Amino acid sequence: MDSLTLTRPDDWHLHLRDGPHLGSVVGHSAAQMGRAIIMPNLKPPITTTRQAAAYRQRILDALPQGSEFQPLMTLYLTDTTPAEEIEQAVASGIVHAVKLYPAGATTNSDSGVTDLRHCEAALKAMARLGLPLLVHGEVTDSDIDIFDREAVFIERVMKPLLERHPGLKVVFEHITTAQAAEFVAQAPDNIAATITAHHLLFNRNHMLVGGIKPHYYCLPILKRERHRQALLAAATSGSGKFFLGTDSAPHAQGDKESSCGCAGVYSAPAAIEFYAAAFEEAAALERLEGFASHFGPDFYQLPRNTDRITLRRQEWTMPEAYPYAGDQRIIPLQAGQSLAWKLAGKGAQ
Ligand SMILES: NC(=O)N[C@@H](CC(=O)O)C(=O)O
Numbered sequence: 001m002d003s004l005t006l007t008r009p010d011d012w013h014l015h016l017r018d019g020p021h022l023g024s025v026v027g028h029s030a031a032q033m034g035r036a037i038i039m040p041n042l043k044p045p046i047t048t049t050r051q052a053a054a055y056r057q058r059i060l061d062a063l064p065q066g067s068e069f070q071p072l073m074t075l076y077l078t079d080t081t082p083a084e085e086i087e088q089a090v091a092s093g094i095v096h097a098v099k100l101y102p103a104g105a106t107t108n109s110d111s112g113v114t115d116l117r118h119c120e121a122a123l124k125a126m127a128r129l130g131l132p133l134l135v136h137g138e139v140t141d142s143d144i145d146i147f148d149r150e151a152v153f154i155e156r157v158m159k160p161l162l163e164r165h166p167g168l169k170v171v172f173e174h175i176t177t178a179q180a181a182e183f184v185a186q187a188p189d190n191i192a193a194t195i196t197a198h199h200l201l202f203n204r205n206h207m208l209v210g211g212i213k214p215h216y217y218c219l220p221i222l223k224r225e226r227h228r229q230a231l232l233a234a235a236t237s238g239s240g241k242f243f244l245g246t247d248s249a250p251h252a253q254g255d256k257e258s259s260c261g262c263a264g265v266y267s268a269p270a271a272i273e274f275y276a277a278a279f280e281e282a283a284a285l286e287r288l289e290g291f292a293s294h295f296g297p298d299f300y301q302l303p304r305n306t307d308r309i310t311l312r313r314q315e316w317t318m319p320e321a322y323p324y325a326g327d328q329r330i331i332p333l334q335a336g337q338s339l340a341w342k343l344a345g346k347g348a349q
């Protein structure tokens with residue numbers, strides 16, 4: 001197969017940042033995706049519908065002219081999010097989900113939830129109104145090894161949560177383990193998961209063998225090959241529970257290449273090309289459209305996109321860097337490396 005046409009995909013997990021950083025990155029996603037679920041972990045976080053509406057307008061203002069990209073906003077759940085805020089969010093029509101960051105789990109999660117039992121009122125309102133909870137699924141207990149934090153989260157947090165709120169819609173975000181893939185596959189239909197391109201393409205050796213490679217460092221951290229294989233199997237299974245979420249998370253080069261480097265992989269400039277490479281490795285390119293373009297809107301009860309994109313088998317080189325907020329640089333996933341698929345109509349990068 002040398003060309004692949006599919007319904008325009010959406011990105012169900014995206015970090016766009018704000019201000020000049022937003023302006024540097026939003027065009028990359030808008031060139032590929034119809035819509036994206038926009039993560040709320042700004043400084044300060046987006047905790048109210050009013051803030052979400054203002055952030056949405058800043059995103060729309062930063063879009064390239066003529067772009068029809070639609071940002072789907074989220075709220076950042078805190079220990080004190082009231083049920084009324086959930087009601088306002090649903091009534092607004094612009095907020096499509098609420099994000100759970102366990103406090104301390106990842107970038108800008110300091111205001112996150114210390115104990116999910118504090119959030120009962122908000123969770124009840126979400127279950128009643130059908131507003132999905134998006135979960136960064138890692139425990140933060142210091143005694144739990146970083147490679148085990150997702151698997152332990154399933155037992156300590158996810159299962160008790162779903163016992164208390166069996167009807168709540170939950171997306172287990174950026175899953176990275178066989179345990180999470182298995183848990184979601186066996187759960188009822190109100191539970192789904194996003195999978196990133198980098199967790200489908202790479203294991204922890206890519207990050208740690210032959211020198212430490214900070215641009216592969218993200219959270220949840222890359223796992224061993226067995227887990228990558230389980231994720232590939234889930235993504236290409238044809239199950240509507242697994243869909244595309246890049247978790248593209250830009251950080252300036254200097255913040256990544258540091259003695260205490262930030263977590264996050266910047267994959268937005270070639271997101272769909274990365275996924276095509278992963279699906280091709282699994283000999284499942286015909287399943288890419290369901291994963292990238294159908295299952296996400298179906299879960300969120302939104303219409304599928306009606307326009308299409310075409311990917312061509314055409315080698316090209318990912319640029320070494322992109323400009324970021326004026327004088328900074330951002331290093332994309334697979335910088336300087338050759339990619340096999342290219343989105344038709346893509347100009348010079
Ligand atoms: N994925 C990451 O490694 N980083 C994300 C936060 C997140 O999604 O956990 C970020 O905002 O930088």
Ligand SMILES: [Zn+2]
Nearest residue numbers: 106136219220
């Ligand atoms: Zn996360």
Ligand SMILES: [Zn+2]
Nearest residue numbers: 015039247249
């Ligand atoms: Zn994320």
